[in-house]
Amino acid sequence: MNAAAPYPGFFISFEGGDYTGKSTQVKLLMQALAARGAAAIATFEPGGTSLGQRLRREVMHGEDLDPYTEALLYAADRAWHAQTIIKPHLQAGEVVVSDRYLDSSLAYQGIGRGLGLEKIEEIFLWATRNLLPDLTILLDGDPEVLVARRTETPDRMESAGLAFHQAVRQAFLQIAERDRQRIKILDATCGVEELHQQVLSLVSTAFATRAKAQAGQYRDGTWPQISELGTAVTGTADGDSQQAGLQQL
Ligand SMILES: Nc1ncnc2c1ncn2[C@@H]1O[C@H](COP(=O)(O)OP(=O)(O)O)[C@@H](O)[C@H]1O
Numbered sequence: 001m002n003a004a005a006p007y008p009g010f011f012i013s014f015e016g017g018d019y020t021g022k023s024t025q026v027k028l029l030m031q032a033l034a035a036r037g038a039a040a041i042a043t044f045e046p047g048g049t050s051l052g053q054r055l056r057r058e059v060m061h062g063e064d065l066d067p068y069t070e071a072l073l074y075a076a077d078r079a080w081h082a083q084t085i086i087k088p089h090l091q092a093g094e095v096v097v098s099d100r101y102l103d104s105s106l107a108y109q110g111i112g113r114g115l116g117l118e119k120i121e122e123i124f125l126w127a128t129r130n131l132l133p134d135l136t137i138l139l140d141g142d143p144e145v146l147v148a149r150r151t152e153t154p155d156r157m158e159s160a161g162l163a164f165h166q167a168v169r170q171a172f173l174q175i176a177e178r179d180r181q182r183i184k185i186l187d188a189t190c191g192v193e194e195l196h197q198q199v200l201s202l203v204s205t206a207f208a209t210r211a212k213a214q215a216g217q218y219r220d221g222t223w224p225q226i227s228e229l230g231t232a233v234t235g236t237a238d239g240d241s242q243q244a245g246l247q248q249l
């Protein structure tokens with residue numbers, strides 16, 4: 001996690017293989033944030049901008065691309081998404097919740113497609129000017145089990161085969177192992193509500209850590225949105241506990 005980020009907002013990404021429940025948990029988190037009066041936006045990759053929508057169509061439903069072209073389309077999508085959506089909202093002091101971000105490229109292109117973690121990391125940190133999430137929640141589960149959740153015809157990426165998706169799962173776990181401070185792993189096979197409670201617990205802890213690290217750093221009008229939320233969620237009044245705050249949510 002960025003203990004002291006150069007912006008007053010808070011950046012959360014959800015990661016994991018297909019059907020791990022990312023979109024479901026993003027939606028529930030947004031409802032919880034709204035209920036606490038937090039300024040927050042939900043976004044996603046690929047396709048969080050109008051240029052991104054065109055890139056998404058090509059990369060997910062277009063012709064069969066070679067891994068290099070595929071990686072660079074995701075990079076173009078992310079560069080523009082970071083520049084025009086994520087950073088402005090972080091600068092405005094909002095919570096940004098993204099369904100997928102950098103770690104998807106590390107797992108799918110870096111390891112799944114065999115392009116190498118270092119190269120992919122270099123390209124994407126260059127493309128985003130080093131913008132990393134403050135907290136990443138990795139939903140982890142066996143693709144062979146999770147594929148039972150599929151309801152639509154698989155797209156180009158989903159059609160890559162079980163071995164590819166198993167490799168992607170292991171890749172996510174390996175990436176999380178390298179950066180345990182930022183990336184927290186949850187069991188995607190838990191029930192929706194149980195997972196939601198675990199997500200709230202991680203988010204409230206992260207907010208409280210940030211509130212402590214950056215107290216007083218930002219002017220009124222931007223910073224308080226998060227510090228108030230962190231305080232409310234974590235229930236610091238009696239020194240105790242996420243649990244008290246989570247009940248308020
Ligand atoms: N924890 C869960 N347990 C069982 N089914 C789930 C769970 N979370 C999501 N689902 C269902 O699985 C499918 C994929 O969920 P979704 O949130 O779209 O996943 P993703 O965004 O990771 O592809 C949906 O039909 C959704 O209702």
Ligand SMILES: Cc1cn([C@H]2C[C@H](O)[C@@H](COP(=O)(O)OP(=O)(O)O)O2)c(=O)[nH]c1=O
Pocket residue numbers: 017018019022023045046060074100101102104105106108109157158
């Ligand atoms: C953001 C990103 C996604 N992807 C892949 C993962 C998914 O298969 C697809 C995006 O689909 P997505 O809309 O996230 O699908 P799902 O809801 O099923 O997870 O693109 C990459 O390969 N690299 C990336 O950098």
